[in-house]
Amino acid sequence: MKIVVSGTGYVGLVTGACLAEVGHSVTCVDINEEKVELMKKGVSPIYEPGLDEILLSNYKKGILNFTADFVQAYSDADVIFIGVGTPEREDGSANLEYLYAVAEQIAQNIKKDCLVVIKSTVPVGTNDYVEKYIRENLKNDVNVEVASNPEFLSQGTAIKDTLQASRIVIGVESKKSEELLKTIYERFNIPIVVTNRRSAEMIKYASNDFLALKISFINEIANVCELVGADIEDVTNGMSYDPRIGNKFLKAGIGYGGSCFPKDTKALHWLAEDNGYEIKTVKATIEVNENQKFRLFRKAKKRFNGFKNMKVAILGVTFKPGTDDLREAPSIPNVKALIEEGANVYVYDPIGINNFKTKVSGKINYSEDVQEVLKDADVAFIFTEWDTITSISLKEYRELMKTPVIFDGRNCYKLKDAEESGVEYYSIGRRDIV
Ligand code: UGA
Numbered sequence: 001m002k003i004v005v006s007g008t009g010y011v012g013l014v015t016g017a018c019l020a021e022v023g024h025s026v027t028c029v030d031i032n033e034e035k036v037e038l039m040k041k042g043v044s045p046i047y048e049p050g051l052d053e054i055l056l057s058n059y060k061k062g063i064l065n066f067t068a069d070f071v072q073a074y075s076d077a078d079v080i081f082i083g084v085g086t087p088e089r090e091d092g093s094a095n096l097e098y099l100y101a102v103a104e105q106i107a108q109n110i111k112k113d114c115l116v117v118i119k120s121t122v123p124v125g126t127n128d129y130v131e132k133y134i135r136e137n138l139k140n141d142v143n144v145e146v147a148s149n150p151e152f153l154s155q156g157t158a159i160k161d162t163l164q165a166s167r168i169v170i171g172v173e174s175k176k177s178e179e180l181l182k183t184i185y186e187r188f189n190i191p192i193v194v195t196n197r198r199s200a201e202m203i204k205y206a207s208n209d210f211l212a213l214k215i216s217f218i219n220e221i222a223n224v225c226e227l228v229g230a231d232i233e234d235v236t237n238g239m240s241y242d243p244r245i246g247n248k249f250l251k252a253g254i255g256y257g258g259s260c261f262p263k264d265t266k267a268l269h270w271l272a273e274d275n276g277y278e279i280k281t282v283k284a285t286i287e288v289n290e291n292q293k294f295r296l297f298r299k300a301k302k303r304f305n306g307f308k309n310m311k312v313a314i315l316g317v318t319f320k321p322g323t324d325d326l327r328e329a330p331s332i333p334n335v336k337a338l339i340e341e342g343a344n345v346y347v348y349d350p351i352g353i354n355n356f357k358t359k360v361s362g363k364i365n366y367s368e369d370v371q372e373v374l375k376d377a378d379v380a381f382i383f384t385e386w387d388t389i390t391s392i393s394l395k396e397y398r399e400l401m402k403t404p405v406i407f408d409g410r411n412c413y414k415l416k417d418a419e420e421s422g423v424e425y426y427s428i429g430r431r432d433i434v
Contacts, residue, residue: 001024001078001184002025002027002076003016003019003026003027003079003080003081003184004026004077004080005019005080005083006029006080006082007082007083007084007102008029008046008066008083009084010158011083011119011120011153012082012084013028013046013051013055013083014051014153014159014162015162016064017054017055017058017159018054018162019081020054020064022163022187023063024184025063026058026065027065027066027067028064028065029068029069029070029073029074031068031070033068039066041056042056042057042059043055048156048158048159049322050160054159071105071109074105074109074110075110075111076112078112078114078115078180079114079115079116079180080114080117081117082116082117083119083120084098084101084120085098085120085259086099086120086121088263088266088267092266093270093271093274094263094267096123096126099118099122099126100133103133103134104133106144107133107134107137107138107139108139109139110138111140111142114143115146115177115180115181116130116131116144116145116146116147117146117181118130118148119151121151121204121205121260121267123271124198124201124202124271125198125201126201127171127197127201128146128197128198130146131144131145145173145174145176147171147173147181148169148170148171148201149168149170150171150203152165152169152204155259156320156321156323164190165190167190167191167193168191168193169192169193169195169200169203169204170182170185170192170193171195171196171201172194172197173196173197178194205268205271206268208265209261209264209265209282209285211249212256212282212289213282213285214249215249215250215253215255216256216285216286216288216292218252219252219253219255219292219428219429220288221252221429223295225429226430226431229431231415231431232411233429233430236251236252252428253410253428254330254428255292256289257327258327259325263328265285265286265289266286268282269286292330293330293333293334294333294337296409296426296428297337297381299407300379300405300407300426301341304379307341308341309342309343310343310379311378311402312343312344312377312378312379312381313346313374313377313381313401314334314345314346314347314373314380315348315349315370315382315383316331316349316352316382316384316385317335317347317349317352317356317383317384318331319384320384320385321385321387324354326359329383329384331356331383331384332359332360334381334383335347335364339363339364345363346365346367346372346377347365347367347373348369348389349384350368350386352384353366353368370389370392371400375400376400377400377401378403379401380405380407381409382406382410384410385410390412394406394418394421394423394425395421398422403424404423404424406423406424407427408426408428409427409428411427413427415427419433
C-alpha cells in the first residue's frame with residue numbers, strides 16, 4: 001500500500017514518520033525543495049524531540065521518502081493523509097485555503113482509487129465538502145472517498161503521543177474506508193473509535209476545548225483562592241484524588257497558548273454561532289484566558305507603579321517547555337506591554353529566542369545565559385517552566401538581582417522556599433510572599 005502524507009508540519013510530519021516507524025511505506029510531500037533535502041538528511045523542519053532520529057532511520061531503510069513532486073506522489077497513492085495547517089481567520093473561523101489547495105492537487109493528479117484522510121483540525125462538515133470538491137474536480141475516472149482522522153498529539157511529546165495514543169478516531173461513511181484505516185492502524189495496537197465524519201471532526205474540537213475549559217476553570221479557582229486565602233496547589237491536589245476529576249490539565253498558570261487551544265476554542269465558538277447557538281462555556285474559556293495572561297503584569301505594575309527604565313528579566317517565552325513554538329504564547333503580549341511602559345527588557349529562553357525575535361520588535365536584549373538576564377534586574381517574570389528555569393535556586397535570584405522580586409506565572413517554587421530565601425515572590429492562586 002502506498003501512503004502519501006501532505007504537509008510536513010507537526011501533524012503531517014509526525015504522522016508520516018510514525019506510520020513509517022510501524023513499517024508502512026510512506027512518502028511525505030512538501031513543495032519546498034530545500035525542506036525536502038533537509039528531511040532526507042534527518043533534519044526535521046520543526047523542533048520535536050526524537051523526530052530527527054525516526055526520519056533518518058526510516059529514510060535509510062527506504063520506507064520513508066520525501067519529495068516536492070506532488071504530481072508524481074499523488075498519481076499512484078492508495079491513501080493520502082492531509083496534515084496541513086488550518087490557522088484562524090480574523091473572525092475566529094478556520095482558514096481552509098491550504099486544505100483546499102491540496103484537495104485541488106489531489107483531484108488533478110490521482111490516477112487510481114484513493115482514500116483521502118484529513119488529519120488537520122477542521123470545522124464540522126469539512127470532510128463532506130472536501131469529498132464533494134475532489135469528486136467534482138477529478139481529472140481521471142477514479143473513485144475517491146474522504147475520511148476524518150483527527151490528531152491528538154501534543155508538541156514536545158508528539159512521537160509518544162502518536163505511537164502510544166490513548167485512542168485513534170476514524171470518521172468514515174463506508175465500510176471500505178473503515179477497513180482500510182483499520183488495516184493501517186492495527187499495527188499501533190491502540191483502541192480505535194469508529195464513527196461518522198462529522199462526529200469525528202467534533203470529537204477533536206470538543207476534546208481540545210474541554211482541556212482548555214479545564215485550564216480556564218482552574219485559573220479562575222486560583223484567582224478566587226488568592227482572594228480568600230486558599231492555596232491552588234493544595235486545592236488541585238485535593239480535587240485530583242477523585243477519579244472523575246483527575247490531575248491532568250489542572251495546573252493553574254498564566255494562561256494557555258500554542259497553535260491549538262486558542263485557535264480551536266475560537267473556531268468552535270464561531271461554528272456554534274454560525275449555526276445559531278452561543279456556546280457559553282467556550283466563550284468564557286476564551287475570555288478567562290485573555291484576562292489571565294495579564295494577571296501578573298497588572299499586579300507588578302501596581303507594585304512598582306509602572307516599569308519606566310527598570311531592568312525586567314523575562315524567563316521563558318515559548319508557550320510551554322519542550323517546543324520552540326511561540327504561537328499565542330502569553331509572553332508576547334506581556335513583553336509588548338512592558339516595552340510600552342518603558343521597561344528595559346532582557347529575555348532568556350533555551351530555544352525560543354529566534355522565533356521570539358520574529359514576533360516582537362523593539363529594543364530587547366537577548367541571552368541564552370540566565371545569570372546574565374537576572375544580573376541587576378529589578379524584577380523577573382517567569383512565563384515558561386523550562387527545567388533550566390525551575391532549577392535556578394531562589395538564592396541565585398536574591399544574589400543576582402538588584403531587587404529580588406519574582407512574578408512566577410507557572411508556580412515553579414514552593415512558598416516555604418520563597419519565604420526562607422528572602423525573595424519577594426508572587427505566583428498564581430497562592431499568597432504573596434512580601
Ligand atoms: C494540544 C492538546 O493537548 C493535544 O491533545 C492536541 O492534539 C493539540 O493541542 C492539537 O490540537 O494539535 P499542545 O497545543 O501541543 O496540545 O499543548 P498542551 O500541552 O496541551 O498545552 C497547551 C497550553 O496549555 C500550554 O500553554 C500549557 O502551558 C497550558 N497548560 C496545560 C496549562 O496552563 N495548564 C495545564 O494543566 C496544562
